[in-house]
Amino acid sequence: MKRLLSLCLAVCCLAAVPSASAAPAAGSPLALSCPSAILMEKETGTILYDQNSREKLEPASVTKVMTLLLVMEALDSGRLALDDLVTVSAYAAGMGGSQVYLEEGEQMPVSEMLKCVTVVSGNDCAVALAEHLAGSESAFVAQMNQRAQELGMADTTFLNCTGLPAQGHVTTAYDIALMSRELILNHPAIRTYTTIWMDTIRGGEFGLTNTNRLVRFYEGATGLKTGSTDGALYCMSATAERDGMELIAVVMKAPTTSQRFDDAKALLDYGFAGWSLAPVYPDAPLAPVEVLLGVQSQVQPQLQRDCRLLVRRGEEGQVSTRLTLAENVEAPVEQGQTLGQLEVYVGEELRDTIPVQAAQGVERLSIPGIFSQMLSRLFLAR
DSSP: OHHHHHHHHHHHTTOOOOOOOOOOOTTOSSOOSSSEEEEEETTTOOEEEEESTTOOBOOGGGGHHHHHHHHHHHHHHTSSOTTOEEEOOHHHHTOOSSOOOOOTTOEEEHHHHHHHHHHHOOHHHHHHHHHHHHSSHHHHHHHHHHHHHHTTOTTOBOSOSSOOOOTTOBBOHHHHHHHHHHHHHHOGGGHHHHTOSEEEETTTTEEEEOSOTHHHHSTTEEEEEEEEETTTEEEEEEEEEETTEEEEEEEEEESSHHHHHHHHHHHHHHHHHHEEEEEOOOSSOOOOEEEETBSSSEEOEEESSOOEEEEETTOGGGEEEEEEEOSEEESOBOTTOEEEEEEEEETTEEEEEEEEEESSOBOBOOHHHHHHHHHHHHHHHO
8 A cells, every 4th residue: 555655646746737837037038937946056156047036935845955954964973874763753653745654663764764855755754853863843943943044044934844834934945045055065975865766665665756857857967855835836946967067946836846847947957058167276286385484494385275166158268367376484384374375267357266375384493493504504505
């Protein structure tokens, strides 16, 4: 019976309900059906397309992006392990909506629960994980709202960890993009689950088919989460990567499930067709900087961060750099001390400035050491 129900759910998630489309925004390059959407590049956080992205709307199960983020943070910090067994409470087992029909007292490893949340949007598994981590869903929701504030999600209020309808449970396309970026940028292991198209749990007895059809039918799709309720209509946070650039497309309140996916594809296509990430390097290797009165005579400079510049397609060949570097520096030198900067241009336009820092610290010579160094130099000069 459970396997039959899972197959029915898989068929339902691919069905479309016809409805009217929203009018495209004036001057918009895209004719989307949804009233609110955003396209963001993951690495830089640059917004490539915005359509009423700050409008507060119900997110439905896209809520679970935050649930997944807290679970992944617990895994990466060691507070949780993939093989930990989660015991299902009566409350979790009683969740409605999308579910894998957990039973009270059933135990399931964290890895399988993650699979159920990402692939079939299991509300019962989301609540079970929340209770396992925080003791109760309400305590977990408090953590969700705190994390939302830390991420700058100013227009978000979570009232549950599932996205089931609740008065006042709202967010925006922009806020969803922020939490989606945090999840995929800092916890890439989530792809193990978000890229699954079909799988099973309970030793093969219960089948799973992803609610996100882009995973199967869109080149480079990496996730992320769908959602739908009567109030929220059809929402999703869609992620995809091509040529080393990953994009986040958020669609809110699309009229039908098919239009939701069409809107997400249109956003992603627009991004991949229009932009790319160009690697940035100095024109030559960074030469050591002389250290005055140091126990070492030189310090190696390095860029503060790796850099790839988001550029319009066709601008890749116009990227250039200009390096400013100190000729010398007096000890003591602190590791990370600024020694210069690398300016990054596209044509004549300055697009980025990367600090150049000391790769290691250099201590200052003692007074006897200074005299010894002076004598050595005098001796060598003779």
